[in-house]
Amino acid sequence: MKKCPECGGKLLTIVYGLPIDEIYEHAEEKGLYFAGCCVDLYKYHCKKCGTEFTKDFKMSRRKDDDIFASEKNDGEH
């Protein structure tokens, strides 16, 4: 299970499209997070702080504001 680089919380894998009820009910314990039908480039959702990350963690965004915080690269990589 991956951890959030921001807060260390549990990261859920974002699933796009409409899930069947059975899967939806157990989504959290399976580590999945359903984002609806709109396919986005974000792949992970932090359960704790709500930040979402792309697959390679190069981009992230907060759930509460819609600002793309893609300038987190401070030269160390």
Ligand SMILES: [Zn+2]
């Ligand atoms: Zn987090």
